Amino acid sequence: MAKEIKLEVREAVQEMVALGKPPPCLTAVIVGDDPASHTYVRNKMKAAEFTGIQSKTIQLPDTTSESELLAHIHELNNDKSVNGVLVQLPVPKHISERKVCNAVAPEKDVDGFHVVNVGRFCKDLKSLVPATPAGVIEMLKRSGVDTFGKNAVVCGRSKNVGMPIAMLLHSDGIGETEACDCTTIICHRYTPHEELKRYAQTADILIVATGIPGLITADMIKEGSAVIDVGINRIKDEKTGKFRIVGDVDFEAVSEKAGYITPVPGGVGPMTVAMLMKNTLSAARQEVEYY
Amino acid sequence: MAKEIKLEVREAVQEMVALGKPPPCLTAVIVGDDPASHTYVRNKMKAAEFTGIQSKTIQLPDTTSESELLAHIHELNNDKSVNGVLVQLPVPKHISERKVCNAVAPEKDVDGFHVVNVGRFCKDLKSLVPATPAGVIEMLKRSGVDTFGKNAVVCGRSKNVGMPIAMLLHSDGIGETEACDCTTIICHRYTPHEELKRYAQTADILIVATGIPGLITADMIKEGSAVIDVGINRIKDEKTGKFRIVGDVDFEAVSEKAGYITPVPGGVGPMTVAMLMKNTLSAARQEVEYY
Numbered sequence: 001m002a003k004e005i006k007l008e009v010r011e012a013v014q015e016m017v018a019l020g021k022p023p024p025c026l027t028a029v030i031v032g033d034d035p036a037s038h039t040y041v042r043n044k045m046k047a048a049e050f051t052g053i054q055s056k057t058i059q060l061p062d063t064t065s066e067s068e069l070l071a072h073i074h075e076l077n078n079d080k081s082v083n084g085v086l087v088q089l090p091v092p093k094h095i096s097e098r099k100v101c102n103a104v105a106p107e108k109d110v111d112g113f114h115v116v117n118v119g120r121f122c123k124d125l126k127s128l129v130p131a132t133p134a135g136v137i138e139m140l141k142r143s144g145v146d147t148f149g150k151n152a153v154v155c156g157r158s159k160n161v162g163m164p165i166a167m168l169l170h171s172d173g174i175g176e177t178e179a180c181d182c183t184t185i186i187c188h189r190y191t192p193h194e195e196l197k198r199y200a201q202t203a204d205i206l207i208v209a210t211g212i213p214g215l216i217t218a219d220m221i222k223e224g225s226a227v228i229d230v231g232i233n234r235i236k237d238e239k240t241g242k243f244r245i246v247g248d249v250d251f252e253a254v255s256e257k258a259g260y261i262t263p264v265p266g267g268v269g270p271m272t273v274a275m276l277m278k279n280t281l282s283a284a285r286q287e288v289e290y291y
Numbered sequence: 292m293a294k295e296i297k298l299e300v301r302e303a304v305q306e307m308v309a310l311g312k313p314p315p316c317l318t319a320v321i322v323g324d325d326p327a328s329h330t331y332v333r334n335k336m337k338a339a340e341f342t343g344i345q346s347k348t349i350q351l352p353d354t355t356s357e358s359e360l361l362a363h364i365h366e367l368n369n370d371k372s373v374n375g376v377l378v379q380l381p382v383p384k385h386i387s388e389r390k391v392c393n394a395v396a397p398e399k400d401v402d403g404f405h406v407v408n409v410g411r412f413c414k415d416l417k418s419l420v421p422a423t424p425a426g427v428i429e430m431l432k433r434s435g436v437d438t439f440g441k442n443a444v445v446c447g448r449s450k451n452v453g454m455p456i457a458m459l460l461h462s463d464g465i466g467e468t469e470a471c472d473c474t475t476i477i478c479h480r481y482t483p484h485e486e487l488k489r490y491a492q493t494a495d496i497l498i499v500a501t502g503i504p505g506l507i508t509a510d511m512i513k514e515g516s517a518v519i520d521v522g523i524n525r526i527k528d529e530k531t532g533k534f535r536i537v538g539d540v541d542f543e544a545v546s547e548k549a550g551y552i553t554p555v556p557g558g559v560g561p562m563t564v565a566m567l568m569k570n571t572l573s574a575a576r577q578e579v580e581y582y
Contacts, residue, residue: 098416102582119410122458123450125389149481157461159414167413170448170477183482183490186461190440191474199474291393 001142002135002270006051009277013052016284024284025054026084026110026276027076031069031095032062037088044086047273053280056082066095070103077105083284084110086276106290110279113160116290122167124175126288128279133164135271136207136228137180143260145205145226152182153199155216155248156209161230162186165207196220208248218253226260230268292433293426293561297342300568304343307575315575316345317375317401317567318367322360322386323353328379335377338564344571347373357386361394368396374575375401377567397581401570404451407581413458415466417579419570424455426562427498427519428471434551436496436517443473444490446482446507446539447500452521453477456498487511499539509544517551521559 013023026048028041041057048055058072069091076085085108087100101113109117112130120127140147152169156162166186173179182205187196189210200206200220208216209230221227231248247264255261262268282288304314317339319332332348339346349363360382367376376399378391392404400408403421411418431438443460447453457477464470473496478487480501491497491511499507500521512518522539538555546552553559573579 098414099582115410115414115416116406117410118413119406119408122409122413122454123389123406125406149483151486157463163413163458166477167454170479172448172479181479181481183479183486184477186457186475186477188461188463188472188474190472192440195442195474291390 001139002274004142005138005271005274006047006277009051009053009274009281012281017052022081023052023054024083024280025056025081026086026280027056027058027082028086028088029058029060029069029072029076030088031060031064031091034090037090041088043273044276047277048280051277051281053277062092064092064095066099069095069100073100073103077103077108082108084108084280086111107286107288108283110276110283112164112279118159118164120288121164121177124171124177126176128283128288129168129275130160130164131275131279132161132230132268132272133168134275134279135268136165136230137168138275139228139262139268139271140180140205140226141178143226145260147180147182147205150182150204151185151202152180152205152207153185153187153203154207154209155187155196155200156207156211156230157186157188158209161209162188162207165209169205169207210248212248213246214248214250216249216254218250218257221254221257223257224259225257227254227258228260228262228268229264231264232269292430293565295433296429296562296565297338297568300342300344300565300572303572308343313372314343314345315374315571316347316372317377317571318347318349318373319377319379320349320351320360320363320367321379322351322355322382325381328381332379334564335567338568339571342568342572344568353383355383355386357390360386360391364391364394368394368399373399375399375571377402398577398579399574401567401574403455403570409450409455411579412455412468415462415468417467419574419579420459421451421455422566422570423452423521423559423563424459425566425570426559427456427521428459429566430519430553430559430562431471431496431517432469434517436551438471438473438496441473441495442476442493443471443496443498444476444478444494445498445500446478446487446491447498447502447521448477448479449500452500453479453498456500460496460498501539503539504537505539505541507540507545509541509548512545512548514548515550516548518545518549519551519553519559520555522555523560 045055085104106114106116112128117127154166169180169182170184197220206227213233229247229249376395397405397407403419408418445457460471460473461475497518504524520538520540
């Protein structure tokens, strides 16, 4: 599905270029040497290349001050050749993540982290929606999962993942955006496990974004439900002693009961990258009218 | 409780004045002749007078164009003597409510309807929170209702009431704001009634904002729960033929089962007005740092 979306973006980019317009341009800013961050940015840049989106990575040392980083962002905001700006998180501790996210111009904020984009999607207005939540919804829609009046349970209330997903799942068709119309339950680390289980068992759609490997077991699942696992956990295999990546869901057992399930790795991750490309295209086309 | 809050605001205003500062100033803009809107604005202005907040009402005819209204708002935004600006909703149909709400400067937006304030409270950042949702949370806190890890059900997903209440109820203490930490369930008109009943029966906190008189009956209530009725419905009494105001909750029967319940009229309404005064004070003190 991620490939399909990237092919659609590529086609749209080719159309733009055929009309004599420049291709969309995405710039990533990365501060410091976190290896995971570098891998993420590399994957994004590969997807950009695949889709024909021009891309550029600005690599800054982890000694960069907040004001230096903000100056870079302002420069990118003012650069008309740049359509999308993303600052790879996390930034070093001496820099305010919030200030950085709100420094990117809303119309170039392809990560959808600026308060203006957050406020907009929370009000069912067109906006640049964070790529992971957008990818989750896109998977449900493209898989033909019925959402209307269904029970959706979101485990995890992070501001970049769980919260936006909950907002999109309960969204109303009277806004500018497509409706999902789910009854939506937001669970989090202070939801007692027995309650989480009770809610999960009635969930037609279960989204898990907690960072707790194996949190969701087969006994918590409704037969035939759609399970989307946003977790990415690096755990040590007891037998081999090697590290591997797992999600928050016990994939093997749950996949026998669920109607739909995403694997980790290979599920939400690639969709996130694909939706970032879609956001960059959307930014280049100025599809959102800000005021 | 509303009186208590207004007395606290009055005391704070007196302190400001004693320090030689001007009292906070609230300006309401009202377009057209809707009698309910005029009543609401009058109540707000009365509360302002009580608390020592200076107030002014700008009355415009319903023939006012959108650009004329926006010009008035911009003037108030630029007027340093004005701390709070509210445009009484609804505005006439030829004017875009959204444009109007986003035209008020975020730092003067005492209704909390600007996308920047919405984005901020959705991210657990300090902001001017819409007065009705703020009043609902304030009632829970001041009544000593435990919210930590409890089940909260919100019926209704309107952008000015249900949505913000759900955001505040599931809020996390790692943000700038006080946490509620409820497991939060958002129900709406497409939630099947049987499901609504099932959720409501396990709710420690039940917030109802649907505009459906008598939607919540005693059989849907958990013994000892806190029930807050945001509904305001004008219905005809079958016996007397007279109109009266009722909420969305069957007050008489539910009040025998619930641990806490708000009446309609007299519950959420006065709290909303009191919280608007608190927001105006907060705006005058510039308590929210916008960036």
